[in-house]
Amino acid sequence: MESAVVIGGGITGFSIAYNLAKRGIKxxxxxxxxxxxxxxxxxxxxxxxxxxxEHEIKLARExxxxxxxLSAELNFNILFRQGGHIILAEDEKSMKNLIKDTETQRVxxxxxxxxxxxxxxxxxxxxxxxKIVGGTLNRKEGVCHPFSLLYGYxxxxxxxxxxxxxxxxxxKLDIRNSEVKGVKTNKNTFExxxxxxxxxxxxxxxxxxxxxxIQSKVLKTEILATEPLKFFIKxxxxxxxxxxxxxxxxxxxxxxxxxxxxxxxxxxxxxLEFLRTFSKKLRRIAPPLRRVKVLRSWAGLQEFSPDESPxxxxxxxxxxxxxxxxxxxxxxxxxxxxxxxxxxxxxxxxSWDMTPFSLKRFEKKKKQKHFYK
Numbered sequence: 001m002e003s004a005v006v007i008g009g010g011i012t013g014f015s016i017a018y019n020l021a022k023r024g025i026k027x028x029x030x031x032x033x034x035x036x037x038x039x040x041x042x043x044x045x046x047x048x049x050x051x052x053x054e055h056e057i058k059l060a061r062e063x064x065x066x067x068x069x070l071s072a073e074l075n076f077n078i079l080f081r082q083g084g085h086i087i088l089a090e091d092e093k094s095m096k097n098l099i100k101d102t103e104t105q106r107v108x109x110x111x112x113x114x115x116x117x118x119x120x121x122x123x124x125x126x127x128x129x130x131k132i133v134g135g136t137l138n139r140k141e142g143v144c145h146p147f148s149l150l151y152g153y154x155x156x157x158x159x160x161x162x163x164x165x166x167x168x169x170x171x172k173l174d175i176r177n178s179e180v181k182g183v184k185t186n187k188n189t190f191e192x193x194x195x196x197x198x199x200x201x202x203x204x205x206x207x208x209x210x211x212x213x214i215q216s217k218v219l220k221t222e223i224l225a226t227e228p229l230k231f232f233i234k235x236x237x238x239x240x241x242x243x244x245x246x247x248x249x250x251x252x253x254x255x256x257x258x259x260x261x262x263x264x265x266x267x268x269x270x271x272l273e274f275l276r277t278f279s280k281k282l283r284r285i286a287p288p289l290r291r292v293k294v295l296r297s298w299a300g301l302q303e304f305s306p307d308e309s310p311x312x313x314x315x316x317x318x319x320x321x322x323x324x325x326x327x328x329x330x331x332x333x334x335x336x337x338x339x340x341x342x343x344x345x346x347x348x349x350x351s352w353d354m355t356p357f358s359l360k361r362f363e364k365k366k367k368q369k370h371f372y373k
Contacts, residue, residue, distance in 0.1 A: 001026045005183050005192040007170045008199035009035040012323050012330050014153035015338030016196055021160035023342045028190060029162065030183065032169035036150050038200045042300025044223060044245060044255050045146045046236045047332050048085050049110050049138050052101050055356040056309060057108040059333050064140055066335035076152035078144055084235035085141030088132050094240040095133045102136055112138045126232065126288045143236050143247050173210050179318040194345050196321045201303040203324035212315055215362060216303045216325040222274040223257030224297040244281050256282060259302065270297040302328045312337060312357040322359060
């Protein structure tokens, strides 16, 4: 039986590991801390189809189809709520870009509705509509509980005979004659026919040790949770260009946050400055929330590639694969990406073109500007 090692216990790593095990590959997942300890356990759980590039829209569309049936397949409730996703434009430029995006989404067979101020006010009566130009709505989108989805995949993976090794840090990839042979960790060396590096923002450090340089930058996302409130926000809400987002959990808490460039390396501490800044932004758009108590806050890291699209696929090292620089899209893309990697590893090709996500796309490109510069 062929074997694989997947490095990284986040949603991407578990989706890949589950799909490999499902296809009969003896799979071991290595996590340097514990499952969900990284970006997955620190995200808002938004599932979004409203992207700007056709290949990303199609990938999100297929992932949503998987999520709709995944609870039954895993025999585990992943708590996926399709309450829709509204993107609010705070200025004319953002609105023009949203309209342009809906045209691309239509080509990819994704229906997104353009909203005017009156429609937004009816759907989100707590919003100060004078701060909003317009928006878009996709009803197939929504929110999935991060821990439920990840532990659902873990549940399915273990039932298929997969092994999860916690507190096992991948320190070096065993490369011989331009082919990966296994992974050296702080505990043991694990031999494998295939290795997938899916360690989130930490992937570039490991890949750098074998001469694969991932050009990426880290964004720090900080999130807060309020006291439980009477349910009043059905869709996920995202604002442009402020990058503010919020939704309401099934317990009634309002979860919200924003992203900004990280100059602190891999620091995961939430800051008092974030609470002040975010609260000010949120009060500006949603004045009724100004008197709500904040119970807790936390931070997570997102790794962005130069063109802000994930890197998925083969490397120049035989049987070594990467899934990194997710650019804030890992949680949405993971369900389909797991199937994609299983196809690629077992069959040597995929059922649809994933070239736009290839690492090779950067080989002849000049350095590109990040949206947050």
